[in-house]
Amino acid sequence: MHTGWLLVLDVVGVLLVVVLLLCVALLVRRRIISRTGGTFEVSHRSPSAHAGRGWTLGVGRFTGESLEWFRIFSLSPQPSRVWNRNEIAYEGRRAPEGPEVPALYADHVVVVCATPEGEVELAMSDSSLMGFQSWLESGPPGTNWDSKPLR
Secondary structure (H helix, E strand, C coil), X not given: CHHHHHHXXXXXXXXXXXXXXXXXXXXXXXXXXXXXXXXXXXXXXXXXXXXXXXXXXXXEEXXXXXXXXXXXXXXXXXXXXXEEHHHCEEEEEECCCCCHHHHXXXXXEEEEEEECCEEEEEEEEHHHXXXXXXXXXXXXXXXXXXXXXXX
């Protein structure tokens, strides 16, 4: 009878250690991602998702000419998505609707962008949106401001 409880306690202890190690790994990964530049919370919606669904929480990072997007709950040091500045254009913003409200952070707005692959929806705070728009507008010298991304 005692050995049964000891086995259960051993299993619970091992599971707690594994969960703790995963949490530490996620924190270290976030630290590594933000080391090369400021990060901000930004969610991404997969284009094939049903209306209002398919949002994934993530972290964005500007690296020169691209916006890199990393999933929050991933151990990969590589970005899940990358958008180049000259291939993404801001089209508008809207408030989260219906099932989007509990899926997104409370202060986030949905940002609609055009890319060569089609429409992209991101969700970010107003201050992050201001930084995103500034990044889009601060292209290198010789940028053609009248051109739209290829469709």
